[in-house]
Amino acid sequence: MLNEYAREQMVSQQVRAWDVLDDEVLEVMRFVPREEFVPADSRTLAFADIDIALPGGHRMLPPKVVGRILQSLALHPGKRVLEVGTGSGFLSACMGRLGAQVRSLEISPELAGFARANLRKTATVGVEVVTGDGLQLIRDAARYDAIALTASMPLYDPRFEQRLEAGGRLFVVVGESAAMDARLITRLPDGGFERVSLFETVIEPLVNAPHAEIFTF
Numbered sequence: 001m002l003n004e005y006a007r008e009q010m011v012s013q014q015v016r017a018w019d020v021l022d023d024e025v026l027e028v029m030r031f032v033p034r035e036e037f038v039p040a041d042s043r044t045l046a047f048a049d050i051d052i053a054l055p056g057g058h059r060m061l062p063p064k065v066v067g068r069i070l071q072s073l074a075l076h077p078g079k080r081v082l083e084v085g086t087g088s089g090f091l092s093a094c095m096g097r098l099g100a101q102v103r104s105l106e107i108s109p110e111l112a113g114f115a116r117a118n119l120r121k122t123a124t125v126g127v128e129v130v131t132g133d134g135l136q137l138i139r140d141a142a143r144y145d146a147i148a149l150t151a152s153m154p155l156y157d158p159r160f161e162q163r164l165e166a167g168g169r170l171f172v173v174v175g176e177s178a179a180m181d182a183r184l185i186t187r188l189p190d191g192g193f194e195r196v197s198l199f200e201t202v203i204e205p206l207v208n209a210p211h212a213e214i215f216t217f
Contacts, residue, residue: 003035003046010034010047010063020067022074028097029067037090037118051203056108059204060088061150065182069171072184072198073146075100082142082163084134085150085206089115089127096126100146105134107207135208144168151206152180161185161193173203176211 011029020026035046038060042052051059061069069091075081077099083092086106092115095102104127106112112131119127130137134149135157143165152173161170164187173182182198205211 003033006047007034014049014062014064015067018064018068020064020071022071024098025067025070025094028070028094029063032090032093032097033122034063034090036122037088037093054088055110055114058087058108058111061091061203065201065203066091066094068182068198069148069150070094070098072171073148073169075146079145080143080165082138082144082147083150084138084148084160086112086115086129087150089118089124089129091148091150092127092129093119093122093124095148096124100126102127103144104129105132105137106130107133133208134206138163147171149173149206150203151209152176152203153206153209154211155209157209161187166191173201176205178202 007030011026015029035043038046038052045052049062051062054060075098079100081095081100081102083102083104086092086104092102092104109131112129116129138159143163145165145168147160147170149172154176156174166187166189168187170185173180175181180202182201184196184198186194
């Protein structure tokens with residue numbers, strides 16, 4: 001009962017307050033037990049507005065960022081989703097609950113195992129966790145209705161947008177340090193792309209993502 005109250009407070013005071021107004025997204029975040037996706041020693045922090053430490057030195061996205069990602073992707077049952085960076089599996093579970101078919105890539109074997117265990121114990125369906133480097137696995141020819149990168153790209157990599165179906169949406173955070181821009185990129189029917197800046201944030205970079213060259217004299 002206490003967790004249900006804390007989850008409702010998280011949704012109303014953090015997620016909704018950050019312009020997440022989609023009722024389906026809010027309901028999913030009420031339903032999926034976030035406390036089951038954090039390390040055991042961090043359960044008291046499960047609903048806090050912070051990025052929680054995960055195995056291997058990684059971080060779990062704050063609830064409000066998860067809400068903005070879900071709202072931006074506008075998922076519906078049957079949509080094919082690629083997630084790069086499974087993390088704890090919480091975002092994956094939310095997308096699966098929305099009816100999406102999720103292929104989630106995680107470079108850390110330890111973290112991939114942690115996510116799989118979390119997804120099993122919460123009886124999550126529709127999510128496949130693949131251990132591997134998303135920057136390498138994106139080379140396949142598969143296309144998706146939505147793609148979510150849960151870590152930032154210091155330099156934007158256009159290969160991800162090329163994996164979108166017409167009408168597909170890509171969520172990506174681009175930049176370094178405190179100058180990171182969360183973007184929604186939509187593939188148009190004519191093959192072009194619409195790019196919208198959503199908000200500013202700071203999240204850890206994607207492992208092996210290229211950085212801008214630093215010139216020294």
